[in-house]
Amino acid sequence: MKQITAIIRPERFEHVQDALRRIGAPGVMVSDIEGHGKQKGIEQVWRGEKFRMELLPKIKVQIVVADADVDKTVKEIITAAKTGNVGDGKIFVSSVEEVYRIRTGEKGEKAL
Ligand SMILES: Nc1ncnc2c1ncn2[C@@H]1O[C@H](COP(=O)(O)OP(=O)(O)OP(=O)(O)O)[C@@H](O)[C@H]1O
Ligand SMILES: [Mg+2]
Numbered sequence: 467m468k469q470i471t472a473i474i475r476p477e478r479f480e481h482v483q484d485a486l487r488r489i490g491a492p493g494v495m496v497s498d499i500e501g502h503g504k505q506k507g508i509e510q511v512w513r514g515e516k517f518r519m520e521l522l523p524k525i526k527v528q529i530v531v532a533d534a535d536v537d538k539t540v541k542e543i544i545t546a547a548k549t550g551n552v553g554d555g556k557i558f559v560s561s562v563e564e565v566y567r568i569r570t571g572e573k574g575e576k577a578l
């Protein structure tokens with residue numbers, strides 16, 4: 467099993483949510499976060515003064531899926547989240563050792 471962590475633009479969240487619903491993602495965790503990538507936030511001018519917005523608001527979407535579903539899920543997120551501009555976000559994929567459904571005690575992929 468893998469955890470897919472997608473950092474996306476808040477304004478693309480609904481698209482991503484629709485895409486995940488369409489492909490039948492088993493569950494999702496969503497958090498509001500702040501962060502920056504390569505550009506270290508954007509430089510803005512306000513009342514003639516330049517300042518750096520070091521951290522920009524993003525949404526973190528995390529989904530744990532079976533290995534067989536990783537490629538399809540990542541592809542759908544990219545299609546839904548992309549604008550083609552800097553700051554579109556990033557996707558991290560990491561291994562998940564085990565999953566337990568608390569209610570039933572099931573574990574592994576059937577607990578997803
Ligand atoms: N290496 C990283 N580690 C942790 N979080 C990251 C990393 N890169 C990006 N992020 C997170 O993803 C968000 C969006 O990053 P962003 O899309 O700006 O990446 P980028 O590498 O600068 O790509 P681009 O050139 O397209 O802007 C950041 O605000 C941050 O929360
Ligand atoms: Mg960037």
